[in-house]
Amino acid sequence: MQTKEEKLAYVRAWNKRRKLILKDKVDALLGFVCKRCGFSDIRALCIDHVYNDGAAMKRTIGNKCGYVSTVALYRQVLRAPERYQRLCWNCNWIKEFERRNSILK
């Protein structure tokens, strides 16, 4: 018979393993190079919404505060990989800056 702590540790380990499996699949799809500038340090790469619909995604699959878990994001990427791309954080913020400027014009 497992204690409550042992069951919790098992579930946490299983969730971590599941997240890593999904991460590997997403990495294989998106690669490790920024689509805009070619930067390739994984520490500064992120997943970008190609069509700038990240806020809409948060409204549909996020919790009350709009938080979307990493696992939920990975599942979205695997469902529709053409809607996502790998960008470095600089290019991601530059893209966001350009998006906001285009709204103001």
Ligand SMILES: [Zn+2]
């Ligand atoms: Zn870049």
